Ligand SMILES: Cc1cc2nc3c(=O)[nH]c(=O)nc-3n(C[C@H](O)[C@H](O)[C@H](O)COP(=O)(O)O)c2cc1C
Ligand code: SF4
C-alpha cells in the first residue's frame with residue numbers, strides 16, 4: 001500500500017468533468033424518501049452540517065454510490081459547500097465515490113487475517129472473479145476492496161459483503177459464498 | 191462464554207440460572223448471548239437496570255462519581271485513564287474553587303449541559319472485545335450510559351459505532367427503542383425527572399475516528415482529524431460543550447459497580463488494577479477468542495490456558511499484548527501480569543488487552559510491514575511526521591522484506607521512529623505505529639539483518655513456490671489502496 005504512487009481507491013474522486021454546483025437542484029435531484037430520511041437525521045443533531053455522513057449513507061443506499069451530482073445535491077441540502085462534503089466523503093472507506101458492482105467485497109487485510117491465510121483467500125477471489133483490488137467484474141456483480149480489521153480476528157480470515165460478515169474463510173468456502181451471491185443476483189431475489 | 195439460548199422456556203430458564211451464577215465473577219459477560227441477546231424483559235428479569243435504578247434514585251451525580259472514583263476503574267479504550275478522574279473534569283462536577291467574582295465563573299451554578307459519547311469505533315487491528323458486548327448484551331451498555339450521563343449531567347448521549355458493525359447497530363437500535371418504550375430513555379426517566387436522549391451514530395470506516403477528538407469532529411460532520419488538546423473534551427468537546435468519551439467496555443462496568451459496590455470491584459483482582467478485563471487472543475494460536483478474567487492474569491495463562499497455545503507446531507516468536515499499536519513482547523515476558531503497570535514495565539502497553547500472536551514460521555518483517563501499511567493508510571494526514579513518516583516506513587520495510595534493503599535502511603527506520611514519537615505528532619496514531627516497529631527492530635534484529643544479508647526473506651526462501659504469489663498479491667494490494 002505504497003501511498004505515494006498509483007494510489008487508487010473508490011473513495012477517492014477521480015478527476016472528472018467539473019460540474020458547477022448550480023447545475024444541480026437538490027429539491028429535484030433527491031427523492032422524497034431520501035429527503036425525509038435526511039431530515040429525520042437533521043432533527044436529531046444540533047446542526048445540518050453534522051449529518052453529512054448519514055446523508056451520504058442514505059443516498060448511497062438508494063443509488064449504490066455517490067456521484068458528483070449526488071454529492072452536490074447533498075451539500076446543498078445540508079447548506080454546506082460541496083468541497084467540505086467531499087472532504088468528508090473521501091475520508092471514509094464505506095462511501096463509494098465511483099460506481100461499484102452489485103456486491104462490494106470488503107476483504108480484511110489487517111494483521112490477524114494476514115497471519116492466518118489472507119494471501120491465499122485474496123488469490124482465490126482474484127482468480128475466481130478475474131479482478132484485482134479496485135476493480136469490478138465485467139458483469140457488474142462484484143467489486144473487490146480491502147478493509148481494515150473487521151473485528152473478526154478470532155475467526156480470521158474475514159470479509160464483509162453487503163453488510164454481512166463472513167469469517168473463518170477457506171479457499172472452498174469463499175468460492176461457495178461468491179457463487180451463492182452471484183446466483184442470487186441472477187435470480188433477482190436479493 | 192455462553193452463546194446459545196434454546197428457545198423453549200425451561201431451557202432458557204436454565205440458561206439464565208447458569209448465567210446468573212457467574213454474575214459476581216464475570217460481570218461484563220455473564221449475560222452475553224450472541225445468538226439471541228436478552229430483550230428488555232429478559233434483561234430486567236436477569237437483574238438489569240438495577241444499577242441505573244440505584245444511581246438515579248439513591249445517588250446524587252457526585253455520589254456516583256465518588257463511588258466510581260473509589261472503585262479505581264480505569265478506561266478500557268487503551269490508555270487506562272482513571273474514569274472517575276476523567277469525569278471529575280466536567281464543569282458540572284467541579285468543586286467551585288474559583289472565587290465568585292472571577293469572570294470564568296459565570297456558569298458555575300447553572301450546570302452546563304454536557305454530552306456523553308460511547309466510543310464503539312473499535313477498529314484497532316486485533317481488537318474485537320467490544321463487539322461481544324455490543325452484540326451480546328446491548329441493554330447493558332444502555333444502562334451503563336444512563337448512569338454515566340446522569341453523573342456528568344448529560345441530557346444527550348451518543349453511541350459512536352464503527353460502520354462495519356451492522357449486527358451490533360441493529361441490536362443496539364432495537365434495545366434503544368425498547369428502552370424508550372419502557373421509560374428508561376426520554377423525558378422523566380422512571381419518574382425521576384431526569385431526561386436522557388440516546389442516539390446511535392454509525393460511522394463509515396476510518397480508524398482515526400476512534401481517537402476521541404477526531405470522533406467529536408466526525409460527529410459534528412467535519413472531516414475527522416483530531417483536535418489540539420487542551421482544551422480537553424471534558425471542558426469543550428462536542429459543539430463546544432463539555433463531553434466525556436468512554437470506551438464500551440469501560441462503561442459496561444458501571445451497572446455492576448453500582449449494584450455490588452466498589453469494594454467488590456476491587457476484590458475481583460486484589461493484586462492488580464481493579465475489576466475484570468475482556469482479554470483476547472488472535473493470530474497463530476490454537477483457540478483464538480475473548481475471555482473475561484480478573485485483571486492481571488499473566489500472558490502465559492492467557493496464551494496457553496485460554497488460547498490453547500501456538501498452532502501448527504510453531505514456537506512463539508513474539509506477541510503484541512494489546513492490539514496493533516503496542517510494543518512487541520517475547521517469550522521472556524510470558525509471566526508478566528496483563529495489567530497497565532506490569533505491561534508498561536515490561537516495555538509495552540496493555541492497550542485493549544488483546545494478544546496478537548506471531549509464531550516462528552511466519553516472517554516478523556512481513557508482520558511489521560502489514561502493521562505499518564495499516565497505519566500509513568489510516569493516517570489522517572493532518573501532521574507531517576505521520577502523513578509522510580508512515581508511508582516512508584512502509585517503503586523501507588517493503589524493500590527489506592523483498593530482500594532489497596540495506597543496513598542504512600535500518601538506520602533510517604530508527605530515525606523515523608524518533609520523528610514520529612510522542613510529542614512530535616498531533617495525536618497518538620503515529621507513536622502507536624512506532625511501538626510495534628521499534629520493538630520489532632530490537633527483538634527481531636537478526637531477522638531484519640538476515641533479509642538484508644541473504645537478499646531475501648529467509649523464511650519465505652523455504653517456501654519458494656508460495657513466495658511468487660505473495661509478492662504479486664502485495665503489488666496488487668498496493669494498487670488497491
Ligand atoms: C488512533 C486512535 C484510535 C483509537 N481508537 C479507539 C477505539 O476504537 N475505541 C476506543 O474506545 N478508544 C479508542 N482510542 C482511545 C480514545 O481516544 C479514548 O482514549 C478512549 O475512547 C477513552 O475511553 P476510556 O477512558 O474509557 O478508555 C483511540 C485512540 C487513538 C489515538
Ligand atoms: S499523528 Fe497521524 S493520525 Fe494523528 S493527527 Fe497526525 S497525521 Fe493525523
Ligand code: FES
Pocket residue numbers: 108109110111112113114148149150151152153156157158315316317
Ligand atoms: S485482522 Fe482481519 S478481522 Fe481483525
